[in-house]
Amino acid sequence: MAGVAHGETPAYVRVANALRERIRAGEFPPGSRIPSRAEITATYEVGHTSALEALRLLTAEGLVEGRQGSGTYVRARRAEVHLVRHWTEDIGHRLPWAVAMAAQPDLAPSWTVDTETDVPATEAIAHRLDIEPGARCVRSAYLFRFGSDVVMRHVSWEPYSITGGTPVLLPERGPLAGAGVPARMAAIGHVITHVIEDLTARPALIEESRTLEVPVGASLLVLERTWRTVEGPVETADILIPGGSNRVRYELPVSPPAGS
Known part of the structure; x- marks a missing residue:
């Protein structure tokens, strides 16, 4: 050329x-x-x-x-979806997916989850969770749809050493099912102090294209999120969002200037 x-x-x-x-x-x-x-x-x-x-x-x-x-x-046009993230004191309780569903009920939202309780941590996941490679983790894989369109895949890992034997072992079952990471962890004595999110973009790999129902190489928004306490991380997640028709919107609080 x-x-x-x-x-x-x-x-x-x-x-x-x-x-x-x-x-x-x-x-x-x-x-x-x-x-x-x-x-x-x-x-x-x-x-x-x-x-x-x-x-x-x-x-x-x-x-x-x-x-x-x-x-x-x-291709058939996918509905444009706004996945809103409210960065306020209630983060983890008012989940972005719940906000999106409430704001766009006409798009027929639905989701599925598959949780495994004995998944060995890869080197990358172990590094993010400050645990040994191969350590036992609880892995939950969510797939979110609006109508027939997949709009988000969310895969999380939690150390079994933290949640094993507790009522919050399974994120979508028990007394705090679906309550969000801060509420679940607080219930077993781990208080979240902050969360780190890294947002990048890249092409979809073959396996990801099948799961997200997009072409191989389609643009993806990739959100890597880790919840931490003063003792260390308690959960990490990879969130994949097809970038062609979806948008991640952050709403961040701004403190007024001193003296105003």
């Missing part, structure tokens, strides 16, 4: 921008076939590599999908 001068938009980006606008304008409705690579090269006067890269970009965005031996088609 020829080099691109500084400040010049690459050919594949220009083609992707043009096709994206035609899709959004309704020229290619959901389920319809968009121009082939050969048609793109002729229409936009670009090479086959640029045409291929443009289609890959639109596929990663979740706008189109390839069908073997048939062509590339516009």
Whole structure:
């Protein structure tokens, strides 16, 4: 591929921008076939590599999908979902998913959870929880939907040494089912002092694309969250959110200036 001068938009980006606008304008409705690579090269006067890269970009965005031996088609539009995070004194009690469900009931929210109580910690998880690799953990995998669309996957790990043998061993069962990490941990004597969140973006891996029902390489928002007490971490979680049609919104309190 020829080099691109500084400040010049690459050919594949220009083609992707043009096709994206035609899709959004309704020229290619959901389920319809968009121009082939050969048609793109002729229409936009670009090479086959640029045409291929443009289609890959639109596929990663979740706008189109390839069908073997048939062509590339516009995907059905996913509902836009706002996953609101209220960073206030009640964090962990007013859960972001509950806020989103209450604000958007017309989208038919639902969720499932699968909890295992004897999962060995990987090196990465052990590092985040300050435990030994292979130490026993409770792993809970949640899948959240609005209608038929998967909007979030949440996988959490808690050391069995903390919750084992207590009423809060299973996050969605018992007297504090669904109460949130701070309330559950406080009930067994572990008071949360702060939570750390790292937000990044990356393409979806093969297994993630199957679970989240998005194309391989589609953009994901990845939220790594760890709840901590003065003694150390008590839970860590990976939250995966398809980035094409979903938005994470933070609402943060602001203290008034001194003397106001």
